[in-house]
Amino acid sequence: MYKILKAKFIAPNVKSFIIEAPLIAKKRQAGQFVMLRVHDKGERIPITIADSDIKAGWINIIVQGLGKTSAHLNTLEAGDHLQDLVGPLGLPTHIENWGTLVCISGGVGTAEALPIAAAGKAAGNRVISIIGARNKDLIIAEAQMAELVDEVRISTDDGSAGRHGLVTDVLQDIMDEGIKPDMIVAIGPLPMMAAVSNQTKEIGIPTMVSLNAIMVDGTGMCGACRATVGGKTVFVCVDGPEFDGHQVDFKELGMRQKMYKKQEAESHKCFLEKQMKKLKTEQAEEVSS
Amino acid sequence: MKREKPQSFNTVPIKERLTIPRQDMPEQDALLRSTNFLEVNLGFTPEQAVIEAQRCIECKNPTCMEGCPVNIKIPDFIQLICNKDFMGAAEKIKEDNSLPAVCGRVCPQETQCEQVCVVGKRFEPVAIGRLERFVADYAMLHGNGSAKTIEKPKPSGQKVAIVGSGPAGLAVASDLIKEGHDITVFEALHEFGGVLVYGIPEFRLPKAILREEVANLEAKGVKFIKNFIVGRTMTIQELMTDEGYDAVFLGLGAGLPRFMNIPGENLNGVYSANEFLTRSNLMRGYEFPEWDTPLYRAKHAIIVGGGNTAMDAVRTAKRLGADEASIVYRRSEEEMPARNEEIHHAKEEGVQFLNLVNPIEFIGDEQGNVVMAKCLRMKLGEPDESGRRRPIPMEGSEFTMDVDMVVIAVGNGSNPLIAQTTPEIETNKWGNIVADDDGRTSMEGVFAGGDIVSGGATVILAMGAGRKSAAAISEYLKEKVGSVT
Numbered sequence: 001m002y003k004i005l006k007a008k009f010i011a012p013n014v015k016s017f018i019i020e021a022p023l024i025a026k027k028r029q030a031g032q033f034v035m036l037r038v039h040d041k042g043e044r045i046p047i048t049i050a051d052s053d054i055k056a057g058w059i060n061i062i063v064q065g066l067g068k069t070s071a072h073l074n075t076l077e078a079g080d081h082l083q084d085l086v087g088p089l090g091l092p093t094h095i096e097n098w099g100t101l102v103c104i105s106g107g108v109g110t111a112e113a114l115p116i117a118a119a120g121k122a123a124g125n126r127v128i129s130i131i132g133a134r135n136k137d138l139i140i141a142e143a144q145m146a147e148l149v150d151e152v153r154i155s156t157d158d159g160s161a162g163r164h165g166l167v168t169d170v171l172q173d174i175m176d177e178g179i180k181p182d183m184i185v186a187i188g189p190l191p192m193m194a195a196v197s198n199q200t201k202e203i204g205i206p207t208m209v210s211l212n213a214i215m216v217d218g219t220g221m222c223g224a225c226r227a228t229v230g231g232k233t234v235f236v237c238v239d240g241p242e243f244d245g246h247q248v249d250f251k252e253l254g255m256r257q258k259m260y261k262k263q264e265a266e267s268h269k270c271f272l273e274k275q276m277k278k279l280k281t282e283q284a285e286e287v288s289s
Numbered sequence: 290m291k292r293e294k295p296q297s298f299n300t301v302p303i304k305e306r307l308t309i310p311r312q313d314m315p316e317q318d319a320l321l322r323s324t325n326f327l328e329v330n331l332g333f334t335p336e337q338a339v340i341e342a343q344r345c346i347e348c349k350n351p352t353c354m355e356g357c358p359v360n361i362k363i364p365d366f367i368q369l370i371c372n373k374d375f376m377g378a379a380e381k382i383k384e385d386n387s388l389p390a391v392c393g394r395v396c397p398q399e400t401q402c403e404q405v406c407v408v409g410k411r412f413e414p415v416a417i418g419r420l421e422r423f424v425a426d427y428a429m430l431h432g433n434g435s436a437k438t439i440e441k442p443k444p445s446g447q448k449v450a451i452v453g454s455g456p457a458g459l460a461v462a463s464d465l466i467k468e469g470h471d472i473t474v475f476e477a478l479h480e481f482g483g484v485l486v487y488g489i490p491e492f493r494l495p496k497a498i499l500r501e502e503v504a505n506l507e508a509k510g511v512k513f514i515k516n517f518i519v520g521r522t523m524t525i526q527e528l529m530t531d532e533g534y535d536a537v538f539l540g541l542g543a544g545l546p547r548f549m550n551i552p553g554e555n556l557n558g559v560y561s562a563n564e565f566l567t568r569s570n571l572m573r574g575y576e577f578p579e580w581d582t583p584l585y586r587a588k589h590a591i592i593v594g595g596g597n598t599a600m601d602a603v604r605t606a607k608r609l610g611a612d613e614a615s616i617v618y619r620r621s622e623e624e625m626p627a628r629n630e631e632i633h634h635a636k637e638e639g640v641q642f643l644n645l646v647n648p649i650e651f652i653g654d655e656q657g658n659v660v661m662a663k664c665l666r667m668k669l670g671e672p673d674e675s676g677r678r679r680p681i682p683m684e685g686s687e688f689t690m691d692v693d694m695v696v697i698a699v700g701n702g703s704n705p706l707i708a709q710t711t712p713e714i715e716t717n718k719w720g721n722i723v724a725d726d727d728g729r730t731s732m733e734g735v736f737a738g739g740d741i742v743s744g745g746a747t748v749i750l751a752m753g754a755g756r757k758s759a760a761a762i763s764e765y766l767k768e769k770v771g772s773v774t
């Protein structure tokens with residue numbers, strides 16, 4: 001069992017956890033992730049390691065409640081335990097001094113971009129971060145990012161913060177200002193990564209994306225996480241999770257992500273019903289006492 | 290082989306022994322069991338076990354033992370069954386095989402001990418596997434090691450790390466703990482047992498049996514650590530230099546699914562056998578949504594391949610409610626590597642067999658779900674290097690099948706993780722670790738055995754390799770102490 005030391009919501013539906021895991025803290029590098037199970041009948045899900053402290057022996061993960069497992073995870077508090085936690089998994093991000101590195105992230109992807117931005121900065125790059133979200137409330141880790149990089153730019157779909165528009169618009173702005181990125185890292189929802197890759201392919205800027213394929217073991221044993229990159233099949237958990245965005249078959253990956261849509265909805269519904277029941281009995285107990 | 294002549298407890302005259310019919314093992318009704326995940330075989334009753342044991346003619350040169358990869362003292366344990374000393378029989382087997390309840394269930398006895406049983410030359414061979422299973426289950430039910438209080442040997446002061454908790458790793462742990470070494474088993478997954486838990490289904494090998502075996506080893510002092518990936522969480526070098534392990538055994542298995550590299554393989558609904566079986570067995574997808582991991586429930590499933598893995602997958606698909614679940618295999622049934630019993634059971638459960646057929650493409654719908662398989666018919670040519678007749682595509686034989694799930698069960702390669710993180714360990718062109726007969730690798734103090742060395746094989750061969758390595762590790766540790774003092 002793995003103890004949760006701290007837990008706190010940092011945006012609606014997005015929770016940050018500090019988890020006791022000294023061995024993983026010691027080993028992990030930018031771009032790596034853990035597989036975890038919340039309880040003993042739970043699914044194994046991959047979550048990126050956003051931060052860690054070797055001395056104190058913890059790792060930080062940031063989780064967006066999407067379906068059953070992540071929603072359940074986000075009900076946990078400090079003092080609770082995870083059933084299983086294994087890692088660090090995946091290949092570390094390949095970092096070098098490219099010159100100007102632009103880190104583009106969307107939604108909870110910003111948590112995953114933090115260690116890469118930090119490593120990029122440490123390697124001597126000028127790092128510009130572009131954070132995109134639907135609205136102001138959904139922007140996470142802006143302050144943390146600001147401490148790491150040279151410049152942070154925000155875009156929101158509804159214009160409630162930063163530039164009114166998409167991250168691709170901000171990237172265009174940057175280039176219009178005469179800045180030529182040497183390397184781009186894009187992490188976030190698939191459509192966003194696909195859009196950025198499309199944009200940069202035309203102008204020839206190398207672009208790295210972090211693929212969120214559905215996983216089971218995360219060790220290369222099952223092949224659930226396969227994707228097509230450059231016409232070849234890769235296993236995202238051991239060959240990635242980062243790949244050349246210009247080579248990725250985003251359409252196929254998009255379809256694979258929806259593989260269990262119906263069952264996921266069913267599972268989430270069961271969970272919510274149980275939560276409602278629990279809440280009702282708790283309230284009833286409170287009233288009667 | 291040290292084996293004294295066994296005492297005979299069989300009171301049936303030799304000639305009459307040959308007239309006793311081979312005992313059938315009770316099993317769940319085929320129609321019923323194809324809808325549940327409970328164990329298919331129910332095991333002998335004590336009476337049946339004694340009758341079956343009386344069929345053994347106690348050969349002077351028991352060929353059965355030569356057929357057994359770990360040379361279990363077969364006639365000796367069978368004699369003990371004649372005497373109704375079932376606990377004694379279990380002890381006798383355990384001298385050579387630490388997982389008899391597993392092997393009694395999954396070993397291909399018909400091509401090993403039973404194939405060379407003398408009785409089998411004219412009649413049906415003695416049901417050695419069923420007898421093994423019977424005594425192992427009996428011993429488990431009637432308090433295994435706990436009857437005798439476990440004597441812990443004097444600590445040797447030396448530490449051994451075992452990587453992987455499959456049959457190879459468990460066999461090493463079982464042998465080395467007896468010598469007083471400090472043994473720790475590291476497992477990447479959240480359950481112990483390797484393929485025995487994530488691959489072989491509950492209806493063939495109940496998980497409770499493995500948990501019990503692991504608990505027995507724990508009681509003897511073996512430490513088990515799950516969620517620990519050697520190579521990632523810690524490297525082999527770190528285990529040895531920072532954590533003070535004197536020797537390391539690698540029983541990593543052959544866990545890297547092979548695909549066929551044909552169009553449409555990444556469509557939704559196309560699984561590797563490893564994924565399909567892991568979702569079902571380890572993650573208990575068959576109990577979704579009670580358990581959280583989803584799994585396709587197909588109407589028309591095809592499973593590509595002809596080994597035990599394919600049989601497990603097809604029978605699982607059937608149990609998940611498929612109207613049609615078929616094996617698609619490019620050779621004929623004769624060449625199928627699966628155990629006869631599994632083929633037979635699959636047929637009884639309504640599995641179809643499409644032999645001499647090979648898929649060449651999978652076709653999907655708008656959402657990327659597989660809906661059709663394009664196949665070719667095959668004929669058999671001359672034998673190839675595997676000794677089996679080579680399948681040759683028949684021109685113009687292309688046809689399609691409607692399918693909503695495909696499972697690819699054409700074998701596994703080796704996981705490259707250790708090779709990537711420990712370049713000192715030599716691997717061959719297939720990615721298997723190179724080890725000598727006793728499991729020594731090219732890295733000092735590091736041994737390996739089981740599927741990671743041999744490529745996909747069997748439980749008993751993995752255990753046999755583990756036992757050889759255990760002996761070599763034992764020697765190595767003695768020399769190590771000698772060189773220090």
Ligand SMILES: Cc1cc2nc3c(=O)[nH]c(=O)nc-3n(C[C@H](O)[C@H](O)[C@H](O)COP(=O)(O)OP(=O)(O)OC[C@H]3O[C@@H](n4cnc5c(N)ncnc54)[C@H](O)[C@@H]3O)c2cc1C
Pocket residue numbers: 033043044045046047048049061062063064065066067068069070071108111112211212213214215216241257258261264265268
């Ligand atoms: C390498 C990697 C790193 C990730 N890092 C983070 C992170 O730091 N923070 C975060 O909030 N999320 C992260 N994710 C995504 C996270 O794993 C999924 O959101 C989570 O599995 C959803 O599970 P669920 O049961 O809550 O939702 P579900 O309702 O089951 O699924 C919602 C969506 O999540 C995806 N998904 C479902 N099951 C899995 C699975 N077993 N493995 C992977 N994806 C799945 C699918 O696209 C699905 O449509 C990462 C994914 C990958 C592959």
Ligand SMILES: Cc1cc2nc3c(=O)[nH]c(=O)nc-3n(C[C@H](O)[C@H](O)[C@H](O)COP(=O)(O)OP(=O)(O)OC[C@H]3O[C@@H](n4cnc5c(N)ncnc54)[C@H](O)[C@@H]3O)c2cc1C
Pocket residue numbers: 395396397452453454455456457458475476477478482483484485488489517518519520540541542543544566597598599601628704706707738739740741745746747748749751
């Ligand atoms: C579906 C299926 C059915 C089968 N049916 C039969 C049968 O009926 N009869 C038979 O005799 N054989 C059968 N086999 C074959 C048999 O299961 C294998 O030959 C045997 O399990 C190999 O044992 P092993 O100990 O070498 O490896 P495995 O059983 O593969 O165990 C290896 C273990 O090591 C762990 N591991 C790997 N890398 C690491 C790491 N870096 N750190 C920590 N842990 C790690 C893995 O998670 C795994 O648990 C079957 C195989 C399959 C897949």
Ligand code: SF4
Pocket residue numbers: 344345346347348351352353354363364405406407408415417
């Ligand atoms: S070969 Fe058959 S008959 Fe002979 S000892 Fe072995 S089991 Fe008994």
Ligand code: FES
Pocket residue numbers: 214215216217218219220221222223224225226235236237238
């Ligand atoms: S998740 Fe199983 S191989 Fe990647």
